[in-house]
Amino acid sequence: MQSDVPPLKAWLLLGLLALIWGSSFLLIKxxxxxFSPDQLAAIRIASAGFFLLPFILRRFKTVRAHHWPKLISVGLVGSFIPAFLFAFAQTQLPSGVTGVLNTFTPLATLIIGVxxxxxxxxxxxxxxxxxxxxGTVLLVTASANGDLEFNRFGLLIIAATICYGLNLNLIKHHIPDLGALTITGVSLFLVAPPALLYLLFATPFAEQVTVADNWFPLAAILVLGIVGTSLALIIFNTVVKMTDTTFTSSVTYLIPIVALxxxxxxxxxxxxxHGFGMAAILGGVWIANRRKKQPFNTQR
Known part of the structure; x- marks a missing residue:
């Protein structure tokens, strides 16, 4: 029986998770x-999917025929498409603002669920x-002089949060019989080969990777995929098992602070x-989830 008070290890892992996911936006930058946005997204998905493969090999036997179309949908909506949306958005958005906009995910999940x-x-x-x-409007219209200047690239982040919201609802309503690690690991692996093939044959990646100046950006993307996606998932599931989803969902409030x-x-x-926008979004998430036993979680 779990204690009402989370152990110190859970708090430390939660802080580590916030640091990992909060730094993801700077790594994209x-x-x-x-690398171009499409290359970045492809590297991120391919590295995450193939890295998780050893952890999920035994879990493939739990996947039945009717699961495969659903897992492909989860891979596309929950990982593949958002990776491209975030990459293209951050060509014109600061990483800190992107991190705050990502916090709209729980609200998007609620709207889609209804x-x-x-x-x-x-x-x-x-x-x-x-x-x-x-809060979202404030963030996508912020400018140095205080005037409202609409940045359409912010809509790409909102589209990504809608993808996350749709993904969470798909998992909740249509794949309740598979564990979280199985769903995420298998779905990521399913979209990793197409991402790798696109990277190798549709972009000049092979030539670019030999340029010394590109090694640091490549390392940042690999850390984003392997640590920011794969290892973060393992940490997340560990914290859920040690405590509950209510405690783990509090990472939602820590990610934008780290990102900013x-x-x-x-x-x-x-x-x-930016400050007003962040306060409004976090306040909205807190109000929407208040007194709920299992608030929705934010993905990366």
């Missing part, structure tokens, strides 16, 4: 210094969604409007 999967929602949850939307701090340290601007 560094990866783009040497509109598509016919879940019920309390008025309190809709209030949280509205507040979160206000790292962005500022890397020389990114931070406007007052």
């Amino acid at each position: 560094k990866g783009l210094l040497g 509109l598509i999967f016919k879940q019920t929602a309390r008025s309190q949850q809709w209030i949280g969604v509205v507040i979160g939307l206000v 701090i790292l962005g500022i340290l890397d020389g990114e601007p931070f406007y007052l409007q």
Whole structure:
């Protein structure tokens, strides 16, 4: 029987998880210094999928025929498409702002659950969604002079959070009989080969990787895929087993703080409007999930 008080190890792992996922956006930024957005996304997916393979080999036997189409959908919607959306968005968005916008995922999950999967929602949850939307508008229109200047690349991040929200609902409603590591590991492996083939045969990756200046960006992307996706998943599931999803979901509130701090340290601007936007989104997520036994989790 689990104790009501999470052990110290759980807190340390939660902090490590926040650091890993919070730094993912800065790693994307560094990866783009040497590779195009589509190359970055392909490297990220391929490295994550193949790295997880040894951990999931035994789990393939639990996958039945009716699971495969669903797992392919999870791989595409939950990993493949968002990886490309984030990469292209960060060509025009600061990493810190991207990290905060990603926090819209729990609200997107709620909206999709109600509109598509016919879940019920309390008025309190809709209030949280509205507040979160206000914060999102503030973030995608922030400028140095305080005027509203719409940055359409912010919509790519919102599209990615919608993908995550759809993915979480698909897993919850259509694949309840498989474990989280099996679902994520197998689905990532299914989309890893297409990503690798695209990288090798549709982009000049082979020529670029021989350039010394590109080795650091490549290392950043590999860390993003292997540590930021694969190892983070293992840590996440470890914390869930040690505590519960309520405790683990608190990483949602830590990720944007880490992302913003790292962005500022890397020389990114931070406007007052960014602070208001972050506060609104985090406040909206907190209100929407308050008193819920199992809040939705944020993916990377």
